[in-house]
Amino acid sequence: MLYGRSVETAAIDDLIDRARKGSGGALVLRGEAGAGKTALLDQAASRGGPMRVLRTTGVEAEADLAFAALHQLLLPVTGLLDALPEPQAEAVRGALGLAPAGSGDRFLLAAGVLSLLAEAAAPDGLICVVDDFQWLDRPSADALLFAARRLGTEPIAMPLAVRGDMPVKGLPSLEIAGLAGPAAAELLDAGFTLAAQVRRDLVALTGGNPLALRETARLLTPAQRAGREPLPDPLPGGAQLFGDRVAALSAGARLTALLAAVESDVDLVLRAAARLGAGEAALPELESAGLVAVSGTHVRFRHPLIRSAVHETASPAGRREAHAALAELSGGDRRAWHLAGAALGQDEPVAAALALAAERDRDRGGYGAAATALTRAAELTPEPLVRAGRLKDAAVAAWLGGRPGQAESLLAEAREFAGTDAALTMEIAQLRGRFELNSGDAAEAVRILSAGDSLDMLADAAEAASYAGDTAAIVDIGRRAAAFPEGFLRDVLAGIGATLAGGDGHDLLRRALGRTGELREAAEFLWASAAASHLGEVDLSAELAERAGRVARVSGMTGQLPVVLEFVATADRLAGRLADSRAVSEEGLELAREAGYVNTVAAHLANLAAVAALRGEEKPCARYAGEALAIAVPHRVGLRAGLAAYALAMLDLCLGRFAAAHDRFTAIAAAGPGAGHPTVVWRSTPDRIEAAVGAGDADAARAALEAYERWSAHAGTAESRALLARCRGLVLPDDRAVDALGEASRLHANPFEAARTGLLLGERLRRTHRPGEARAHLRAAYETFRRAGAAPWARRAHDELRAAGESLRQEKDAPPAPEVAPDVRGTALDALTPQELRIATLVAEGATSKEIAARLFLSPRTVEYHLYKIYPKLGITSRTELARLVVLRKAQ
Numbered sequence: 054m055l056y057g058r059s060v061e062t063a064a065i066d067d068l069i070d071r072a073r074k075g076s077g078g079a080l081v082l083r084g085e086a087g088a089g090k091t092a093l094l095d096q097a098a099s100r101g102g103p104m105r106v107l108r109t110t111g112v113e114a115e116a117d118l119a120f121a122a123l124h125q126l127l128l129p130v131t132g133l134l135d136a137l138p139e140p141q142a143e144a145v146r147g148a149l150g151l152a153p154a155g156s157g158d159r160f161l162l163a164a165g166v167l168s169l170l171a172e173a174a175a176p177d178g179l180i181c182v183v184d185d186f187q188w189l190d191r192p193s194a195d196a197l198l199f200a201a202r203r204l205g206t207e208p209i210a211m212p213l214a215v216r217g218d219m220p221v222k223g224l225p226s227l228e229i230a231g232l233a234g235p236a237a238a239e240l241l242d243a244g245f246t247l248a249a250q251v252r253r254d255l256v257a258l259t260g261g262n263p264l265a266l267r268e269t270a271r272l273l274t275p276a277q278r279a280g281r282e283p284l285p286d287p288l289p290g291g292a293q294l295f296g297d298r299v300a301a302l303s304a305g306a307r308l309t310a311l312l313a314a315v316e317s318d319v320d321l322v323l324r325a326a327a328r329l330g331a332g333e334a335a336l337p338e339l340e341s342a343g344l345v346a347v348s349g350t351h352v353r354f355r356h357p358l359i360r361s362a363v364h365e366t367a368s369p370a371g372r373r374e375a376h377a378a379l380a381e382l383s384g385g386d387r388r389a390w391h392l393a394g395a396a397l398g399q400d401e402p403v404a405a406a407l408a409l410a411a412e413r414d415r416d417r418g419g420y421g422a423a424a425t426a427l428t429r430a431a432e433l434t435p436e437p438l439v440r441a442g443r444l445k446d447a448a449v450a451a452w453l454g455g456r457p458g459q460a461e462s463l464l465a466e467a468r469e470f471a472g473t474d475a476a477l478t479m480e481i482a483q484l485r486g487r488f489e490l491n492s493g494d495a496a497e498a499v500r501i502l503s504a505g506d507s508l509d510m511l512a513d514a515a516e517a518a519s520y521a522g523d524t525a526a527i528v529d530i531g532r533r534a535a536a537f538p539e540g541f542l543r544d545v546l547a548g549i550g551a552t553l554a555g556g557d558g559h560d561l562l563r564r565a566l567g568r569t570g571e572l573r574e575a576a577e578f579l580w581a582s583a584a585a586s587h588l589g590e591v592d593l594s595a596e597l598a599e600r601a602g603r604v605a606r607v608s609g610m611t612g613q614l615p616v617v618l619e620f621v622a623t624a625d626r627l628a629g630r631l632a633d634s635r636a637v638s639e640e641g642l643e644l645a646r647e648a649g650y651v652n653t654v655a656a657h658l659a660n661l662a663a664v665a666a667l668r669g670e671e672k673p674c675a676r677y678a679g680e681a682l683a684i685a686v687p688h689r690v691g692l693r694a695g696l697a698a699y700a701l702a703m704l705d706l707c708l709g710r711f712a713a714a715h716d717r718f719t720a721i722a723a724a725g726p727g728a729g730h731p732t733v734v735w736r737s738t739p740d741r742i743e744a745a746v747g748a749g750d751a752d753a754a755r756a757a758l759e760a761y762e763r764w765s766a767h768a769g770t771a772e773s774r775a776l777l778a779r780c781r782g783l784v785l786p787d788d789r790a791v792d793a794l795g796e797a798s799r800l801h802a803n804p805f806e807a808a809r810t811g812l813l814l815g816e817r818l819r820r821t822h823r824p825g826e827a828r829a830h831l832r833a834a835y836e837t838f839r840r841a842g843a844a845p846w847a848r849r850a851h852d853e854l855r856a857a858g859e860s861l862r863q864e865k866d867a868p869p870a871p872e873v874a875p876d877v878r879g880t881a882l883d884a885l886t887p888q889e890l891r892i893a894t895l896v897a898e899g900a901t902s903k904e905i906a907a908r909l910f911l912s913p914r915t916v917e918y919h920l921y922k923i924y925p926k927l928g929i930t931s932r933t934e935l936a937r938l939v940v941l942r943k944a945q
Contacts, residue, residue: 057236087264191421231261522691629805711747
């Protein structure tokens with residue numbers, strides 16, 4: 054029976070009730086040892102009626118065994134794995150040891166766990182109970198947290214219990230405090246006869262902790278219970294509460310308890326106990342004393358504090374002897390860890406065994422466990438260079454496991470042991486530079502990586518310099534890259550450097566782009582995108598970035614996808630696919646936060662700010678831009694700081710605040726490395742010219758045009774020529790501007806940019822008293838802006854249309870939802886959420902629900918749930934109709 058837990062019970066009932074109705078979620082029960090968290094979890098498991106219950110408990114002895122907790126949780130439902138997308142099923146089977154290791158992609162594995170839980174929830178729902186979360190092995194904890202944050206559309210309730218202040222990000226929590234006086238008194242009265250004052254004193258001294266209340270009362274003498282003698286001062290705490298029970302055991306039972314404290318497998322414990330001379334009655338004695346319970350193949354202590362008491366009362370030599378006995382009987386990872394526990398001082402064979410265990414963990418996607426194993430292996434390694442290598446590998450594993458702080462600490466330690474070994478020192482430096490680039494100071498990454506002498510490291514240095522906006526460094530890196538033999542990457546680096554130096558690097562960039570048919574990796578497509586960008590061909594650059602995204606989603610790229618999605622989101626935004634861009638950035642933002650890629654978080658926030666600007670959403674734009682700048686400026690990531698500043702400038706331009714926009718664009722153009730970026734400057738120049746013209750600063754507009762003409766001199770795509778013609782049209786007098794803007798309008802391949810040019814052309818035509826000609830351009834621009842959700846531009850086009858003599862109805866804000874104007878199918882997709890839009894887009898590409906689930910890290914059931922919501926929103930009934938709408942939208 055639970056005493057005084059009505060609030061907690063109500064919260065758990067609410068969690069289960071919402072899950073039963075299809076709105077799942079997780080709840081963290083947080084409290085000190087003995088607060089009653091396990092009792093609340095037991096209650097949760099009993100209150101779901103027909104809902105299935107899966108359960109796992111963190112065991113301190115198994116905290117270093119990758120996927121131990123996940124194995125316990127999911128083993129009863131592995132028969133459902135065939136329902137998962139094959140990449141997810143393969144990842145889960147590999148993690149659970151049911152098949153050879155898969156790709157090692159932790160995102161894919163986590164998505165597979167979510168999908169399997171979703172399958173297990175059919176038909177009546179699922180209660181997934183996780184106890185002692187603080188002792189779950191890291192790979193299991195990571196996968197379960199990934200799933201827990203994505204339960205919103207699943208009929209799954211996941212209560213988790215955690216001790217102390219261990220952070221569990223992104224989940225609501227409930228503090229499990231001590232019992233209030235009446236409830237605590239009721240609990241004591243149920244088992245003991247105590248004087249009233251003794252009862253009050255116990256409640257005050259224990260803080261109402263249920264375990265402390267019961268165990269302390271049990272330890273009191275009759276005189277103390279009656280109040281004739283004072284209570285112990287201080288009261289026993291922690292493991293002391295169970296120390297007398299452990300001390301009262303026979304020698305064989307204490308030995309068996311110690312074995313159980315370092316190994317949970319009951320068969321191993323019994324065999325090791327027999328080898329060390331413990332009698333057959335030892336385990337029954339422990340069970341009779343209420344200290345342990347055997348459940349299936351595991352022996353578990355009734356409470357973690359009992360394990361602590363056993364562990365603390367054993368001598369160091371006794372603990373090593375227990376590990377040694379278990380190592381002789383174990384195999385694989387368990388043997389490696391028991392050998393480590395038995396080791397006295399450094400021991401290379403044991404270190405090598407742990408390193409092999411770490412390799413197996415990595416292959417299954419257990420990067421957190423691999424980092425732990427390699428760190429311990431390094432401690433046991435006597436040879437400094439080998440130790441440095443293992444620390445370096447541990448840093449990589451920690452990084453891939455989403456723990457950049459731990460990775461940086463391990464890498465710093467590796468540098469200390471690398472000594473004068475040039476190759477290892479350079480490898481460590483390259484990793485340090487990559488870590489800085491992803492989560493630290495981009496300018497520092499440039500400094501570190503520029504010291505390298507390999508083409509691969511120079512490419513990393515160029516990437517870092519590009520993020521920082523350090524043109525001088527990019528030029529120098531390009532010059533050094535030119536000394537390497539001809540090849541795709543060499544041509545890109547040398548070509549970009551020569552182009553920025555004012556030389557003739559365009560032929561090198563063209564040659565590199567001629568090899569795009571040979572490219573296979575997402576990173577290669579991103580370099581090709583950079584080559585096109587430096588040629589001034591924004592449209593080709595965006596197309597290549599999109600190809601990088603498609604490759605990344607199907608290639609099992611651990612950790613790279615959030616970075617690749619930065620460029621995919623930018624490509625969608627530049628193409629005017631604002632809803633798509635927002636959806637991709639929201640996905641990338643979530644994954645970047647999971648991975649600990651701080652600078653990528655800034656990238657997605659900055660892009661969300663830019664999308665909000667184009668939609669005229671002032672508050673979201675300011676919020677996203679502020680959050681992006683708060684990361685990008687101190688980290689000197691000029692590319693993202695520049696984009697966030699651009700978003701604020703673009704917001705002013707969209708809303709007709711030309712003077713403010715002109716000031717902001719001028720500041721962007723003047724910003725140096727770490728505060729701005731040359732790519733942002735030239736890409737935003739058409740907007741800067743428009744703002745300058747609107748603000749009446751013709752000289753600034755002409756100067757910006759001259760710079761843009763130099764940047765675009767070697768661009769060959771129709772879209773690049775269209776943008777240049779539009780810029781020229783902006784600075785020309787009205788009579789000559791019409792011809793230039795008309796040429797731009799004919800050249801445009803990007804519908805959104807074509808609409809912007811059409812708006813400008815319509816304005817000029819109306820001002821030159823040609824309203825009939827103006828209306829066609831303004832009407833087309835208006836419809837494009839409505840479909841894109843660019844409300845400020847749509848309002849501007851609407852106002853110009855009215856001024857040109859055409860009357861039409863327009864909504865105040867964004868394009869009308871389907872229920873307002875069901876005949877306008879092109880705008881209906883804007884009623885979808887970002888997640889729904891991503892799914893709709895993939896449906897249009899012909900992907901099945903399983904394929905969509907694999908690419909978006911969802912469960913197939915979640916995909917089907919979203920489709921169920923999408924169809925009525927759009928007034929359709931099939932995938933074919935949905936695909937037709939998406940294709941129509943993109944064509945428009």
